[in-house]
Amino acid sequence: METRSVIAAIRDGNAVSDAALGGFVKGLADGGVSDAQAGAFAMAVLLKSLAPESRRALTLSMRDSGRILRWSTDRPVLDKHSTGGIGDCISLVLAPALAACGAAVPMISGRGLGHTGGTLDKLEAIPGVSTELETARLQKIVQEVGVVIAAASADIAPADRRLYAVRDVSATVESIDLITASILSKKLAAGLTGLVLDVKQGSGAFMKDLEAARALATSLVETANAAGCRCSALVTDMDQPLAASAGNALEVAEAMRVLTGPTEGRLEKLTCYLGGEALYQGGLYDTAADGARQILKVLRNGQAAEMFGRMLRASGGPTKFVDSWARFLPEATIIREVPAQAAGFVASIDGTALGRAVIALGGGRQVETDRIDPAVGLSDILPLGAEVAPGQPLLRIHASRASHADAAEAIVRDAIDIDIAAPAEKPLVIERVGP
Known part of the structure; x- marks a missing residue:
């Protein structure tokens, strides 16, 4: 099917073959599809939705539009994704904790846009840290340290990069099908064994309504599992900030308090819940509860903090950051x-x-x-x-x-x-x- 036929079929609620969706995605990646056509496609999907099998086909085609990472390790390759909230610096705590529990963690993260903050911006509040890494260096850090938090390189899911920019200016960001394909195309391209999703619901989340959050969680989980990545999701409260701070260096400080804790607050508790799910999906523990107990253990005994420090050093950050983190962070006047x-x-x-x-x-x-x-x-x-x-x-x-x-x-x-x-x-x- 040519591009116009794909758009018309979705607009009219008709089935579209996997091959036709794959051809459309290829056009997104190589420029064969115009911005006007990409916007029309996004609006048609928003208004008519995709069948589950078409959503999976779109996701996999977007994954396959660029490079897929391969790993030579016997450790499960795990990651987490949050749909965004206020005071949500959990990635800075969870990524090194998972690595301390025996996982390989290539956490591909994003920057803040709109009312929610971005993990990369928070990490870059630490002097010297680089998150724009070439793929080879990213893989080297994961192999040698066990964890890295970095931006997606230009060759990871390029079709998503193109479609996301169009969605942002065409009032189609809210489409559950397109959100699913966008999130999972990048995560699946990272070569994951298992994935845990934190779907926020409440006043500080994109999904204010519980039914919408539940629908998104279900779409993400079903699509990821159908694509061969073990996945579960937690729908979590965002009617108040997760941590007591909002802002990049301030949220790094919140994360460091948990890593060097104990704190027993919401941030630490949710880290354990999500970490337990990830370790269970990766096959390291028989239950999520067992995994959660191990996450708490590595937080309390300092192994997660040590792993965070090793990751920072490998990414260009200060050698002694974990020992005296407060003196490294910028302060407002x-x-x-x-x-x-x-x-x-x-x-x-x-x-x-x-x-x-x-x-x-x-x-x-x-x-x-x-x-x-x-x-x-x-x-x-x-x-x-x-x-x-x-x-x-x-x-x-x-x-x-x-x-x-x-x-x-x-x-x-x-x-x-x-x-x-x-x-x-x-x-x-x-x-x-x-x-």
Whole structure:
């Protein structure tokens, strides 16, 4: 089928062969498909959806549009993906913990865009760290250290790179089929044995609605398993930040507190849940609960922190970072407390608004070319249910300019509601999806 016929078939709700989808994806990668045609395809998929077998075919064709990594190791090759949230620095903790448990971890990550932060931006808040690695160097670090966190190279799923850019300007980002193909094409190209997915739901997530989060988790898990990668997903709470900070260097500090802990907070708990799932999917443990206990063990005995330090050194970072991490991280010149104006309980937090506040401070991107300030952000964010007195700080703003702090304060004041009654407690892990 030619390109126009593929678009028309999807628009009309008709079946499209695997070969036709493969031809369309090839055109995305080599320029044979125009931007207008790519946008029309994305809109047709958004409005009509794909059958599960077509979703799998699209995903595999996008995976096969570039290089697929091969590994010469007897360790399971594992990874994790999050759909994005506020204060979600879990990758910095989980990747070295998985490696300390015996997995090989080539974590292909992204940069922040919109209200959520990006793992690469957080890691690059550490002086000297390079995340733009040639494929050969990435593979060498995984072979010698066991873990790396890096950007996808240009030869990994190039069709996804093209389609993602078109989706961003054509109001088609929300398509579950296209989200599935985008996420999994890159993950499958990394040559994974097993994958765990953290699908966020709540005020700080892209998926505000539980049904939408469940649908995305199901699509991802079914497609990954059908493609031969063992996979499960946890739908997790994002009605409040995962950690008490939002902003790149501030979130690195949160991750280091867990790695050098114990902390017993939400970040550590979810690391154990997700890590247990990954170790189970990789065949290292008979149950996810057994895997979670091993993750906690390597966090508490320092093995995960040691692995993090080795990964940093291999990526150009400081030799002694783990021993004295606080002195390496950039600090903002202005730190301002935002006090509560009434007594009560923290009843709700608009996580998306907190993300916008970080952007207003210069710590996030509106467009891909924006430069970010790694030092700015929010810290000491009170959790849902916290009891406050008038004048007690709800959080602290870290800014480079007073005008930026003013803008962020206006946003966060509207984002945090104080009420006389404490909110009902919501579980951190809402449900599990997968085998």
